[in-house]
Amino acid sequence: MLLGCCLLAGVLVAALLFPFAGGFGLLTNKAATTVENSSSELLDGTVPEVTTMTDSTGRPIAYLYDQRRVQVGYDDISPDMIRAIISIEDRRFLEHDGVDWKGTIRAFLKNSSSGEVQQGASTLDQQYIKNYQLLVLARTEADRQAAIATTPARKLREVRMALTLEQTLTDQAMRDKNIDKAAAKQEAKKEIVTRYLNIVPFGNGAYGIEAAAQTYFGKSAKQLDVTESAMLAGMVQSSSALNPYTNESGVTDRRNTVLDTMKENFPDRAAEFEADKAKPLGVLPQPRSLPQGCISSGDNGFFCDYALQFLAENGITRDAALRGGYTITTTLDPQVQAATKASVQAVAAPDLTGIANVMNVIRPGTTSHDLLAMTSSRNYGLDQRRDQTVQPQPFSMVGDGAGSIFKIFTVAAAMEKGLGSSATLDVPTTYQAKGMGSSGGVNGCPVNTYCVKNDGRYPRSMSITNALAQSPNTAFVKLLNEVGVPSAVDMAVKLGMRSYAQAGTSGQGDLSLADYTKQGNFGSFTLGPNAVNPLELSNVAATLASHGMWCPPNPIKSITQKKRDRNGNTVIGANGQPEMTAVAFTPPACEQVVDRGLADTLANALSADDKGGGTSAGAARSAGWNLPVSAKTGTTEAHRSSAFLGFTNNFAGASYIYGDTTSPEDICSSPLRQCYGGDLYGGFEPARTWYNAILPVAGKFGPTELPPTDPQFVNGSERGRVPSVVGLTASAATERLQENGFKVDQQTTTSPESAGTVTGTAPTGTAIPGSTVTIYVSDGQGRASTPAPDRGPRLPPTTIEIPGIGPIVIPGG
Structure with a gap:
């Protein structure tokens, strides 16, 4: 019997040490690949943490996480917490190299003889690896099941990773701190127990020892006393079953079991630990939680959602934000x-x-x-x-x-083509445009014609400033006809309406709204x-x-993370505050449009x-x-x-x-x-x-x-200078305007001037080079019945608001 046990132990050790040797078949090539792929992340040890989003003053507006965890360093954990977890989970932790061979062989023999898993014999190293795979690396249910599978192959992978982890951390400590191997091994042990306590779940949504201390006792992990430490160490066995709010007696019994193991491991404090067994659990009346997500940020919720969308579009996914432990200052x-x-x-x-x-x-x-x-x-x-x-x-x-806010884009496009802001615009009572969409033939509008009229009375012509302020529709549709719909649409996109250039925004298949509007040459765009x-x-x-x-539109002021040393401790700067490292992301660059x-x-x-x-x-x-x-x-x-x-x-x-x-x-x-x-x-x-x-x-x-204004854009392009033709005959005025590259539209107006005499133009001053200038030709019938041309803001029309009726425009002049 003894010989059989020894042979079995030898076989097990050989399989653990040489997992690729032929004959055992316990670790497949696929499993080996999994080991290799997981090793780098395991060695790095990054865990999901709570991200805090703040306003510009640093006041938190949201906590973002999928695991409520605040990582702390070895020095920020109560020494009694360290003693408690080692005592109950891995009493030979300070002696082994990641695997407790005695316990592993004993458990193997026990489980083999019983035909079921009765003993785990996992070290803190192995438990850390299992929890890391389950809580950090697993992304699917299959991944989660693989991380906890009770199979020899999974156990062998876990053992190999534990040996690699401990050896690698020891080597790093020797190199980084220039210390001997014995001292380096102690540093590695500190890092492993710290990682373990930072990753394991403690129930009620608490992951890691800091969150657990806050959840159950309202204090930091560094402040935990012996009984509190023993309770939390005991709960690691089953954080769901051992809930102090639903199973007080079970949690108390488990805590006292931990205190008994501490008596064995620290006999000089045995009397203290025995007395502690009579104490109540001392937990808060109800577990302390932390608001989760944008839904908890009240009036700031829309901003919070946009900030996460902005980050996701520019290099930091929502998943990364929920797991990164960032401080996002907005x-x-x-x-x-x-x-x-x-x-x-x-x-x-x-x-x-x-x-x-x-x-x-x-x-x-x-x-x-x-x-x-x-x-x-x-x-x-x-x-x-x-x-x-x-x-x-x-x-x-x-x-x-x-609505008429879009008239800004028409004016901007016209100014870019040479129209000066000092120009006047023609303001017809109605305007009909061919080839700019259709008004459906209603209200007397010709078929295949876009017709528009003003809501109120306006002067025959208006300065651009007054036209923008009072918003006559006809002036801007007419201007759009001169500018060209594509130019105005492109201006809208340049100035900020970027969604219009995105596929599918038109409701016409994949066509963007910008392309759809340009293809249809819709005159309604300016409205x-x-x-x-x-x-x-x-x-x-x-x-x-x-x-x-x-x-x-930028919602992010900065993104930072706490800087940590090899043992997970926060690095404190000369000013006594934690040192922070910037987290890079890449928003679009600004453009002079x-x-x-x-x-x-x-x-x-x-x-x-x-x-x-x-x-x-x-x-x-x-x-x-x-x-x-x-x-x-x-x-x-x-x-x-x-x-x-x-x-x-x-x-x-x-x-x-x-x-x-x-x-x-x-x-x-x-x-x-x-x-x-x-x-x-x-x-x-x-x-x-x-x-x-x-x-x-x-x-x-x-x-x-x-x-300050720019004279170039006040006066407009020299090529767009409208020559004065007032007083000329219609034919002479037309000839002069055409010589300057303009097209001419003639309108008859009642005026005391001699019949056929030009009384005014629209626009005046400047126009878009090559555009149409309207000349007003007197019919010689006496006093003008149409409003005089607009002379500036001295006597503009007045809008009176009447509740329940709407605006009433009293024309000026």
Whole structure:
């Protein structure tokens, strides 16, 4: 019998030491490959940890994890915890080289004779390896089953890895610390027991000793006393069955078993440990947990979701963020966020039926567009009965469009082609465009013609500044016809509407919305009828405020990790604080998408919206706004969504109100509500949202001011200079304009001037080179019955808001 046992032991040792030797068949080539592939990760020892996301001040806004673990070093664990875990799990830990051969052979013989697994004989090294494979490396259920399989092959792999782990860590300690092998082995032992305690589960969602100490005792692992350490060491056997909140007696018995083993291993403290057995467990009344994920971040949930999406798109996957133990410091400004949230919900209550109000605020810059606030009137959450949502409302394609805000793109494209901001635009009462889509032949519009008319009365011609402020539709559709739809669409994408260039956004198969619009040459593009991403709309404002520099809307200030030494201890710097190492990620680079002078000049051309007859003047007055601002309102034709885009040198953003149901209805104003025949305009609730959000923080980053204009873009291209033809005959004027490269459209106007005399043009000053100039020719019938040409902002039309009715435009001149 003794001879048989010795022979069996010899065979086992041979199989463990020489797993590739023929005849045993216990470790296949595939298994060997698994060993090799796992070795590098095991030796590195990286484990999933809690990532903390903070606002710009460092205040946590979310904890992100799939295993609640905070890694600590050997020096940050109570010595009694170290004693307890070694005593109960591996009493010869300090003596063996990763495998307890005596225990392994004894267990092998016991299990072989009984026909089942009765003894494991696993060392801390082996248990660490099994837990690492189960909790870190396993990605599928098959991986998890393989990590705990009770097979000789798995056991042999575990043994080989344990020997390799201990030898490698010992060699590294000898090399790194220049110490002898005996001292190096002790350093390796410290690292292994630390790794073990950092990885094992302790129940109630706690992984690792630090999380366990906080969960059950509300203290750090370094502060654990003997009885607390013994309880936690005992729970490792089965963290589900040994739960102090559901099995107090079982946990107490197991704790006392640990204390008995400690009596054997540390006889000089036997009396102390015996007395400790009579003590209560002393756990908290209920386990202490940690909020998990963006769902726990309240009003900051939309921002949290966007930050994770941004990281995933730029090098750090969501899985990496949940496991990396990072500190993600974001750009979220709590002061700006609070002001924005308050303003958004003041206009649209969280429980408002079928209507959402979203707003993003970005800090302009030529190296980064930092996202300061991201809000929705809906509260972030999963309870739909309380009108909560986790839909990415502020940063996805939603609503029916931003309306006339898109006129900005038409003007920017025209300025890029040579139109000066000092030019005047023709403002016909109606405008019919062939080849720019179709109005369906309704209201007298010819077939295959796009027809548009103004909502209100306007002068015959207007300066670009006043046209942007008062928003006559005909002027901009006519200008778009001269600019070309493709140029305006490309400008929209350049300035920030990047989703429009993505495949599938048109709803026409894989075709992008940009390509679909260009192929159809749709004149409606300048009136903004398509769904928008509110964050991208806000970033358009940031691009213009940043002197034409586009940058991605950036939610990340920094990403760091604690620096650790070989034993897992946090490295403390000279200032007494933990040393941090930066985690790299690669967001898109900023791009100068339009000339600086163009952006700055356009910013000035947009500066009259809050004044006089500007469409947001009433909202600005009601908010007490008296600072320089560049702005544009927008409303869709059916009044199912409406927006306001505004920016200063310090802040940029857009507020957007839209129907957030699957079948949105028309929206009415004062109070905001669903209705039949909507009357919501961008100058109403959207503008009030923006002004009231920004006013409390307007001076946070310094004084508010407009940039200087660039004469090149004020005056326009020399090739686009419109010669003066007033007083000439129609034929002479036409000849002169054609000599300068322009096409000519002739309109008759009632005037006291001699019949056939040109009384004015549109545009004047500059135009797009090669575009059409309209000449107004007198019919000689007396006093003009049409409004005089616009002479600037001195006497503009005035918009009066009448609640429940809408805007009434009183023409100026």
